Amino acid sequence: MQIRQVSKQFGVGTSAVRALDAIDLAIMPQDFLCVVGPSGCGKSTLLNILAGFETPSTGTVLLDGQPVSGPGAERGVVFQQGAxxxxxxxxxxxxxxxxxxxxxxxxxxxxxxxxxxxxxxxxxxxxxxxxxxxxxxxxxxxxxxxxxxPEVLLMDEPFAALDQQTRELLQEELKRIWRRSGKTVLWITHSIDEALFLATHILVMTARPGRIKASFRSSFHEDLDPLVTTSAAFSEAKRTIVSLLRDESLAAQRQEGVRRG
Ligand SMILES: Nc1ncnc2c1ncn2[C@@H]1O[C@H](COP(=O)(O)OP(=O)(O)OP(=O)(O)O)[C@@H](O)[C@H]1O
Ligand SMILES: [Mg+2]
Structure with a gap:
């Protein structure tokens, strides 16, 4: 999947919300891409654009070289709950x-x-x-x-509503399923542990309008041992992402404050 200069604005004039700005991204076959970012930064908007539920304000999305112009069976979507x-x-x-x-x-x-x-x-x-x-x-x-x-699975916080224990067990199961199925996955989560445990690549987004702040490769997905999350290397990687995210979450909070005030 190729995402080129995608931006999204909802509404017009003074009430306009710029949700996404200048997103450039390539998702390769069998990538497991986890997207993390502060609340309201445009993660679901990005997923909805890739799913074809929303159209970008600017830019294009290509799947196997073909423009995405609506939902399609080659892109499977899993929501947080209730679908x-x-x-x-x-x-x-x-x-x-x-x-x-x-x-x-x-x-x-x-x-x-x-x-x-x-x-x-x-x-x-x-x-x-x-x-x-x-x-x-x-x-x-x-x-x-x-x-x-589907060629690509688009998942918007699929485990967010679950208790921690169930969530961890499902993460392990998902890792096995993903290895067997060889699918390309885009996975939105607020859990850095989940991202590090599952992803081949992690994308950190900025506060709204969501841009790509940083992107990493991650190799913990290769480890089937659930206790990999307690290793020193894992903590180190987590610290990097937490500190990147913290600044953006603070910025997002300030935005909310301005909107409310
Ligand atoms: N259909 C819509 N109409 C107007 N504004 C929208 C619409 N969908 C999203 N927005 C706005 O776009 C911004 C990004 O929303 P989005 O749902 O993509 O955030 P998110 O990163 O998924 O947040 P969360 O982590 O809380 O799920 C928000 O400010 C939201 O209010
Ligand atoms: Mg969302």
Whole structure:
């Protein structure tokens, strides 16, 4: 994915909000790119532009050389929560995409069952979303996105609503799934630990209008040991990102203060 000089402004005149400014970014196949940045800096806006839910004010987004002009099955999206069909069982939720693409119901079900297994929910395929915990629902969301076999997975704080223990276990599971599937992932998070644990690349954004403040390669994703997060190297990397982010979060807070005052 190529993101070239993308900016986004919402509204016009004095009430205009500049959400993003001059974003240049290349996401290569099998990258796991984590985006961190202060609240309101435009992370979701960027993801929505890549997903094709929003159009950029300036600049272009290309996927395999083709301009992105709307949503498409080659880009799977997972939200923070609540995007499942409540009236459908787990397996039907996951089979929805393949069915919509026109595969036979038998094949769709088979694909769905494989993905239900991949996220560790075998035995729950006939349950409904309300019968599942938040963590299980997020797994269904991930299975549903993967079942469409997208080239790129766009994930907006998919684990944000989970308790810390569930979250850490799902991060480990996700790491295994990502290694097996070889997907390209863009992952928004407020958790620096999560970013360092999962990412091949980390992007730190500035306060609004969101620009790229820093980008890093990270190699902790190679380590399957969950205790890698307690290593000295991990702490060192974390310190760097925390201090970059802190300045931007303070700037974001000041912006909020100005807006409120
Ligand atoms: N549809 C919209 N109309 C008007 N303003 C919007 C719209 N969507 C987002 N904004 C504004 O754009 C800015 C960036 O919002 P965005 O949701 O992308 O931030 P974020 O980085 O995802 O924040 P958070 O970490 O809190 O989720 C905010 O000031 C927000 O109020
Ligand atoms: Mg957001």
């Amino acid at each position: 499942l069909f409540n009236w459908m069982s787990v397996v039907d939720n996951v089979a929805f995409g393949p069915l919509a693409r026109g595969v036979s119901s038998r094949t769709a079900r088979q694909t769905a069952m494989e993905h239900v297994e991949m996220v560790g929910l075998t035995g729950f395929e006939d349950r409904y979303p309300y019968e599942l915990s938040g963590g299980m629902q997020q797994r269904v969301g991930i299975a549903r996105a993967l079942a469409n076999n």
